[in-house]
Amino acid sequence: MLSGHESIRLETKRVSGKMVGKALETVCAFANTTGGWLVLGVEDPSKARGPQRLYGVEENQEAVDELIRKLGTHLLPAVDGTQIFRVPCTLRDGSQGSLVALHVPASDKVHSILDDGTWTRGQASNREMSASEITELSYRRGVRSAESEPVDVDFDLLVTDTWRLYLRGRGLAPTGIADQLYRIGLAKKVGGELRPLRAAVLLFADHPGALLAAGGTRADVRVFHYRGNMIANEEVPNLRKPPKTLSGPLYHLISQTHAHVLDELAGGLTLAASGFRTIHRYPERVIKEALTNAVIHRDYRLNREIEVRIFDNRIEVLSPGLFPGRITPATVHRAGSFARNPLIATNLREFPEPPNVDAGEGVRMMFSLMRAGNLYPPQYRELREQAQEAIIVTLLNEERPPVWEQVSDWIDRNGPIANGDLCRIANLDTLKASKQLRRWVEQGLLVADPNRGKRNMVYSKPTGDATNGRPDLLS
Template sequence: MDASNRELSAAEIAELTYQRGAKSAETLSMPVALDLLNTDAWRSYCFTRGLANMDVAARLPRLGLAVPGENGLQPLLAAVLLFADEPGALLAGQGMRADIRVFHYKGKAVQRGEVPNLLLPPKTISGPVVEQIAKAQAYVLERLAVGLTMEGSGFKTRYRFPERVIKEAVTNAVVHRDYRLNRDIHVRIFDDRVEVESPGRLPGNLTPATIEKTGSVPRNSLLARHLREFPNPPNVDAGEGVPMMFAQMAQAKLYEPLYREQVETAVPTLVVTLLNEERPPLWVQVSDWIDRNGPITNSRLREISGLDTLAASKQLKQWVGQGVLAALPSPSRQQASYTKPDLADLLGSLSLGLDNEP
């Protein structure tokens, strides 16, 4: 909230509790017939847990996945996501979505002209979340294996992402998204990166700057807890997935995952960007310097790297273009300083005595 001494309304408090992850839409009861949850996913779940009695109406309340409603027993949203064959279709009437959309583009940006620069029509992936995650992971990995031939050059892009990183990014988007928001998860594949965009902001006190060390905080803990009970679960619910992503990208000599919250859009989202570019050894030094000392300037980069002024300027511009650095507000180009995107908004309005040497 802004710096004001204003009493919040009940609606604002409720919105903040959901936004911060103190409450989750997964516990909302849904007007969905219980027999629509008597599916292969339900039977697979019961078999794995050794539940001899597979009666949905008898079992769901004991599992904390259904509650009495005005018209009888109603499943929670988590149960619909876990067991319904088409949860997205069932939730559409409630102003919710639960599908994944995958877009594979030519080039490095979306061309918003009359003809979109898509390699294939967008792929919509639905189903109970355990199947949805597996299908989305397989489809994205298949597209990455195919690669992308650059027009006119004959050069074929080779994607070098560790498989575990792609799988974790997709899993996290499904497990931790805010299901109140009427938007699907979007996975966008470009020739230089993959973006996974999920509805909702980071829950709790998590920020893009702290997520590497803190790990993910489950917004939908009920969903995550039951998801791990399926055969070959997509997650172990141990909170180690995000640190693993950073470690795996480092081992592959790629840039670390970039987390960015988009709050200026109609629906707030969290975007995870995985760059398909080998990070130069210099970036490791610069990243460490920023973590320890704060924003960096052209002069500091020259001291670290031995580059001349023009070469240092070009390198900083390239990193800004890649999204791994962001320029802070400065009175002149000569006084420009740069930091990682997750810190730029925080530092931009503060005077911290930064090194502003030309």
Template sequence: MKGFSRSDKELVEVDFNLLKTNFYEAWRKKRNISEDQIERILEKTGLARRSESKKLLPTRAAVLLFAEFPNDLLETKCSVRVFQIEGNLETITKETLNWIGTPKNINGPIAKQITDAHEHVLGLLKSGMRVPSGFKTTYSIPERAVKEAITNAVIHRDYYTKRDIEIRIFEDRIEIESPGLFPFNITPSNIGVERSHQYRNDLLVKHLREFPDPPNLDQNEGVRAMRQTMYTANLYPPIFWTYPNLQDAVRVILLNEKAPSEWDKVSGYLMKNKYIVNSEARKILYTENTVKVSKFFHRWVKQGLLTKIIPRTGAKRNVRYRLPATDEKMLFTQDKSK
């Protein structure tokens, strides 16, 4: 599959003079590279090489890093498009999409594109969305989660695919969709846990690190930061969609919705099951911390939310919990009022 080959290393027919920009100068000075012909510098740093016909050409990575308008110079698409959508679904009414305003196209070299996309999307989230009822939707999605999702989309997308990155802002969520499947060994279930065997765009990432104030380029660290900041904000964790839900793309979904509390999850389980033990609670709370779950149980028993059932043997590992019966709740209420 083409998306797993090195699209950023592919040679492109672009004039080197179009790459001699302020972005190129910032990169060269940051690396303390002495002034020289741009062709020679890019060849020495792996951003240019000779074709089979011995012609020196820049790589796609060089154009993405330095050209002012890479989207106009390359055959592929490499912009970010931002849509603001009324409601929670994209619909068509009388041949009109329920977009709010005109979609924003964000172009430019990669470093600028990432910064501009961050600023534009965060600006929309900060201002909120006016809904038909007259109320304004406010967003609780952490800034760090939004930035990491956008950065990952730009640097890890498949640059062979002729599609732009699309960011959709709904009332209840943000979706960031980037062309290409997950690279190598990465799946929706192990992203942020397993480290990718290699970057899809390793040449691009390597040189983007050399810019002044580069964005965070470590996918694993970025995904972990997204999960942690969403958890801290008491929101659902990021959702990752790809094949077979999507044919040739990865979509990150950040829900603007409070996640159920630990008690909501445990009580929901007990509505369907008579008893719960520590190991079962750890599974539904996504934690391996036995002591932490025991403290939850102790507090809920003390509050009268749960009844603790100790086996005759007294073995702690066999302790079970259930929702209290009606008479138990009454007794607890009476005790508290004394």
């Protein structure tokens, strides 16, 4: 810490009366970004070096007390999970004193300071957020959802067979649809007039994608079936057939997409290179859960369709938007349920044979069934660098070697793995271990450290996420 510079996840401050306001801005910014450490009693690195930076909190303990008190009264809402550590040390003048280190987790909410705005963290400083940035962050974290926004769609377009099926499922008599949607929270008043929410259009309209397209959003599913294991960047796409666009109310869209994907997989594939046929072995429930999650939990404000990509060796399901709340690719299998679109999720359960009966257990089921089938676990990634952000889940159609479970557990406990580690774990020679590591990289199960040379390369899981864990600052 003393030899480093302030960063997106680290800030140091000497304590003074003026420190309190700036420190609150840093806590707010950390919570609204990726979390971080605020260390009090340490001079700015531009003003001192090494141990000469250690002034201690004894300079102004009253200011530290005021900051700790205001963490609970001036941050709206309060940042849950903030930890405070007192660290004894030898100060710059040789006396004994202490620092105070605050660890601020990345939050699943959007935080502001009482009478002092909403802040985000840059590479080494804080910046007040604009109104549009606050709105964007609210959507990304699931604090706000496009499903709850009123849309300019005529109620008569929602009086469909799907609406009538829904009414029967709830035991309701068909009366005026506008009033009924209002009473169940799927319509709201705008300027004194009722308007259906986007969730109602998605649930009941025969063609919700077409109705919502005028507002710059999409709601359909596109299925692509490719030859081989890659998308060829050629003049003629390596598609086995033209892409299929599926649309309809979400209850039917999920079942239609599931049936279509299963039809595509049913006959197996003839591999051009060998003439052999390969059979897709994904458990049917896993495929349906991946598709159901994509439809229910996608971000419906984004102008992008759900994409299903079928390759010879895998299926990819791409869902617009990022993980809401504190869920990450590394924790999705144990994080439980966080519905970005609770209106959609709740009302789908009112249909006969609802697609989302696993309420919070679906992803765990996917991992369990893939493991029982001796297949690799589902691989989750966030695509943050695209024009429209998305989550992609990959299901590999390949038997998992017994050693993978040992390697996966080893990485979870020890961090990145090297060739020599795999040799010891699996009793392999160097060449076979190297080939296996390269194979796992090709499959997307591991990523090579770009900062290492070939001779001392280490590998980690792409789903590893250090930003939400507590960095080892105090060791």
